[in-house]
Amino acid sequence: MPDTVALPPRSRPFDVRYMPGFTSMAWLCLIGLYAPLLIMAFFSFNESRSVTTFTDFSFRWYQIAADNAGVKDATILSLKLAALSTVFATIAATMAGLATTRTRSFKGQAFVFAVINQPLMIPEIVTAVGTLTFFGIIKQVTGIQSFGFLVLAHTVFCIPFAYMPIRARLEDMDLTFEHVAADLYASPWKAFRYVTFPMMLPGIIAGAMLAFVISLDDVIISLLVAGAGETTLPVWMIGQLRRGLTPEVNAISTVLLGVTIIFVSFFFFLTFRKRK
Amino acid sequence: MSNPAVAVEAQGVTKIFGSGEEQVRALDNVSVTIRENEFFTLLGPSGCGKTTLLRLIAGFEHPTDGHILLHGEHIAHLPPFQRPVNTVFQNYALFPHMTVADNIGFGLEMQGMPKQDVARVVDEMLTLVRMENLGRRRTSQLSGGQQQRVALARALAPKPKVLLLDEPLSALDLKLRKEMQIELKRLQNETGITFVFVTHDQEEALTMSDRVAVMNAGNILQIGAPRTIYDHPSERFVAHFIGETNFVEAELIEIDGRNGRVQLPSGAEVPASLPDVDLSPGKVTVVIRPEHVDLVPDAGVLQGTIDNVVYFGTDTHYHLHLDDGTPFVARLQNQRDSAAAFTEGDKAGITVKDNAIQVLVD
Amino acid sequence: MAIGETTATGSVPTTQMSGREATAAAERRSVRKRWLLVSPALAIIGLVGIMPLAIIAVYSFLSPGPYAGISWDPTLEAWLNVFMERDIFDETLGINYAHASIVTRSFVLAFVTMILALIVGFPTAYFIATRPDKQRYLWLFIISLPFWSNLLVRTFAMMLVLRDNGYINSSLIYLNVIEKPLEIIFTNTAVGIGLTYAYLPLMVMPLYASMEKLDFRLIEAGYDLYGNRWKVLWRIVIPLVRPGIIAGCILVFIPAIGAYVTPKLLGGGKNLMVGNLIANQFGTSRDWPLGSAISLFLMLMVMVALIIYVRNVISEADKNA
Structure with missing residues (x-):
């Protein structure tokens, strides 16, 4: 008969948040998402033609891509397209953001949201063929051939992406700040200029960045809507992929990936910096 | 006609929000006279209409009916930025993208005061609220009590005829609140500005005010000095709400x-x-x-x-x-x-x- | 009373306008300003986003033109051709097995993609939501980053992995698991993997959003009342994050069913999906009315998904509000 109480079994604290296997799945997800991209980037530095056996480190394929006139033209066109659509989409989204957030719910609000988000709800291919036929009619009737058509098509689907962070930012901003400004003798314009605008600026920049990235990424709409000679970088790439793979495509993809990472990082920094 | 000792006057003011069945009568034919240089408190439970009355004076709401006069002149038609009235907001609402000094100087700048004069007044104000040397701070670096002082300084800087305070102490802890109660009383004495103070805290109302108006359901039930309100409540609600x-x-x-x-x-x-x-x-x-x-x-x-x-x-x-x-x-x-x-x-x-x-x- | 009358009639003319009128006037001004501000966005999207849909709706009831485009003969032929085809010789109608199989494949692949993404995304989102605050945003950032990168780049990376002499096959051969390469690329499997890879972040984000709001005291209560891990997950966590699950499923399903790039690159021409079928009608097949009809059919499927979403998630939100 022991005269002391037996030692308790070894115990670990019980973690209510833990679920078995979930942690491994999350890491698996992370690896699954990044491994293909990292391997792709890795082979862009391959000396040889192969995208599967690595021989030696080199920037050869970056040089080849940079010297390729087709790539150069496509890159310039893509950047121009993205820049223009971003400007138009961000202006429209900023105005819409101001109109839909600094007020009580209003008649027609659901309609406005539905229209602004429409490009997100329709499969891209449908938008693409629709835009193709619509522009076809306009081109036939007016005889105009213009880069503007492509810019307009991109602006449409950039608006909802630019609108998202702008609206989120405005909704986080207490309406009181405008009231304070008005209380301190600022006219509506001055209140916008000195209070609302500087406070919403991070949202506008974030929205512009998303719009830029989204325009730069687009394949389907550019593929179908672009006029003769208007080859964007993704359209050039999809043509290249049909011909067989060389590390040149890896190199271009890696650069695109890098640009996206930089822009999206900025976006995240601007959007989540203030929130704890 | 206008009595010079009167700062703010509300005449039969009614404010209805919404329409149809969702209509809410926030103020129901309210008349009140606030004297110059007095610490006047609107006291009542949430939803009694006290904040609405304050916002009507500030100009953020428009009366559905009735008149609001400031020093004997009608102001109901003026937008907030044309009223010589400033507000201290409940959660201070300091502009996060400006320094303390920029916040305090904002109203003066909007009025078009030259930069060096603004700087001078800002310094005066910082001294007044005992925040010397903190002008260059970001507002996010301030404690709750300091933010409160900046909000006060910002509203006082343009030397308004009336200062409106919308539950300004509710976000502070008990000890700071007691300190700020004394501080507010001091500021009111030093500046000689009429203070209209909104609160649901009866103790706050009793300790600071010259006169208190007890409100419920869109009506003013009783107006009087704190002692009168406490000792001689005229209605059941007033007696019940206070003490x-x-x-x-x-x-x-x-x-x-x-x-x-x-x-x-x-x-x-x-x-x-x-x-x-x-x-x-x-x-x-x-x-x-x-x-x-x-x-x-x-x-x-x-x-x-x-x-x-x-x-x-x-x-x-x-x-x-x-x-x-x-x-x-x-x-x-x-x-x-x-x-x-x-x-x-x-x-x-x-x-x-x-x-x-x-x-x-x- | 006397005071009220004098002031209202005499001294200050600007107050002649009654309170109600002034309020109404201010309201009208703000309404005008609001519509002025939203008009550019509405105009651009209305003209270039919605108008085209009306046009293809019209086109779907017309006949194909001799080379491309349309000719103005109203007919239901295009709609009929979505699932049926006429026999070349006797003109009798039969089921168009090619189209039917493409539609079925699209539906099945989108559904499988949705389930796969849920299986991987749910634990991931839960894991992120249970991290300390600072790590959460880092995780969220890392998981969503690939989504913003070019779809073509991601699909290309997948091609490199799944190819006959890609990384999977060469690794397996190197490890002596298999002798000759598995045929993965240009199969439905490859398209399914590619779609899951492409749209997985769209599952994680809404799931995370609803899990972030999860009140872990409820989970504590579940354990306190003798629930084991599995029961707590099944009876408490999943019901609470149901809106997030539905949102995630819809967000994955919609782009997956309309996918174009992924089946084109990973399906290798023989494993088409609806998106490719539509594009072909406006390309090599030159049957614009049929392409328009299939587009509208695709939109219909997406609308059904959206309605399910709205009915489940929005009505639930209303109930909770």
């Missing part, structure tokens, strides 16, 4: 101006104060504050049985029920090392101090 109170049914038997006599349920006849309206003898409700009574072993003017004794340190609360069943609370000050005079189940008589019975209007 703990006993309500006792009684019979009004004699009226002589503001004084009278009532017969309590026990049959005892005692003197009572009357509200400032015409009353006729008959059934009334009287209020007796718990600290204005004493418990005695013999009859007193009311008799009851003790249900519960709660020790509070400075005093002891005795919860009784009177012989007709009415609940009654007596609050007796404790003496050092004294045991409670009564325990649960004891019968006790209640005596009332002089002039401590107030008759209500209803």
Whole structure:
């Protein structure tokens, strides 16, 4: 008969948040998402033609891509397209953001949201063929051939992406700040200029960045809507992929990936910096 | 026509929000006169319309009906940025993208004051709120109390005719709130600006104000000095909202101006104060504050049985029920090392101090 | 009363306008300003986003033109051709097995993609939501980053992995698990993997959003009342994050069913999906009315998904509000 109480079994604290296997799945997800991209980037530095056996480190394929006139033209066109659509989409989204957030719910609000988000709800291919036929009619009737058509098509689907962070930012901003400004003798314009605008600026920049990235990424709409000679970088790439793979495509993809990472990082920094 | 001693006047102001069935009457034909250089408090529970009245004066809402006058002039048609009135907002609402000094100088800059003058006034204001040398700080680097001071300085900088304060102390902890109460009173004395203060905290209202308006459901029920409001509430709501109170049914038997006599349920006849309206003898409700009574072993003017004794340190609360069943609370000050005079189940008589019975209007 | 009358009629003319009128006027001004501000966005999207849909709706009831485009002969032929085809010789109608199989494949692949993404995304989102605050945003950032990168780049990376002499096959051969390469690329499997890879972040984000709001005291209560891990997950966590699950499923399903790039690159021409079928009608097949009809059919499927979403998630939100 022991005269002391037996030692308790070894115990670990019980973690209510833990679920078995979930942690491994999350890491698996992370690896699954990044491994293909990292391997792709890795082979862009391959000396040889192969995208599967690595021989030696080199920037050869970056040089080849940079010297390729087709790539150069496509890159310039893509950047121009993205820049223009971003400007138009961000202006429209900023105005819409101001109109839909600094007020009580209003008649027609659901309609406005539905229209602004429409490009997100329709499969891209449908938008693409629709835009193709619509522009076809306009081109036939007016005889105009213009880069503007492509810019307009991109602006449409950039608006909802630019609108998202702008609206989120405005909704986080207490309406009181405008009231304070008005209380301190600022006219509506001055209140916008000195209070609302500087406070919403991070949202506008974030929205512009998303719009830029989204325009730069687009394949389907550019593929179908672009006029003769208007080859964007993704359209050039999809043509290249049909011909067989060389590390040149890896190199271009890696650069695109890098640009996206930089822009999206900025976006995240601007959007989540203030929130704890 | 306009009285120079009047700062703000509301004449029959009604404010209705929404329309149709969702219509809410936030203010119902409210008239009030706020004197110049006074610390005036609007006190009431949330939703009573006090903030709406403040926002109407500031210009963020438009009256559905009635007039608002500032120093005898109509202002209802003016947008907020044309009214010489400033507000201290509930959560301060300091501009996060500006420094402390920029915040304080904002109103002056908007009015077009030259930069060096703005800087001078900002320094004055920083001194006034005892925040010297903190002008270059970001507002996010300030403590709650400091933010409060900046918000005050910002609203005072343009030297408004009236300063509106919308529950400015509610976000502070108890100790800071006490400090700021004194601070606010000091600022009001030093600047000589009329303060209109909104709160739901009765203690805040009583300690700081020159006059208090008690509001409920879109109406002002009573306006008066804190002591009057506390000692002579005219309506059940006012008595109930401010401090703990006993309500006792009684019979009004004699009226002589503001004084009278009532017969309590026990049959005892005692003197009572009357509200400032015409009353006729008959059934009334009287209020007796718990600290204005004493418990005695013999009859007193009311008799009851003790249900519960709660020790509070400075005093002891005795919860009784009177012989007709009415609940009654007596609050007796404790003496050092004294045991409670009564325990649960004891019968006790209640005596009332002089002039401590107030008759209500209803 | 006398005071009110004098001031209202005499001294200050600007107050002649009654409170109600002034409020109404201010309201009208703000309404005008609001519509002025939203008009550019509405105009651009209305003209270039919605108008084209009306046009293809019209086109779907017309006949194909001789080379491309349309000719103005109203007919239901295009709609009929979505699932049926006429026999070349006797003109009798039969089921168009090619189209039917493409539609079925699209539906099945989108559904499988949705389930796969849920299986991987749910634990991931839960894991992120249970991290300390600072790590959460880092995780969220890392998981969503690939989504913003070019779809073509991601699909290309997948091609490199799944190819006959890609990384999976060469690794397996190197490890002597298999002798000759598995045929993965240009199969439905490859398209399914590619779609899951492409749209997985769209599952994680809404799931995370609803899990972030999860009150872990409820989970504590579940354990306190004798629930084991599995029961707590099944009876408490999943019901509470149901709106997030539905949102995630819809967000994955919609782009997956309309996918174009992924089946084109990973399906290798023989494993088409609806998106490719539509594009072909406007390309090599030159049957614009049929392409328009299939587009509208695709939109219909997406609308059904959206309606399910709205009915489940929005009505639930209303109930909770």
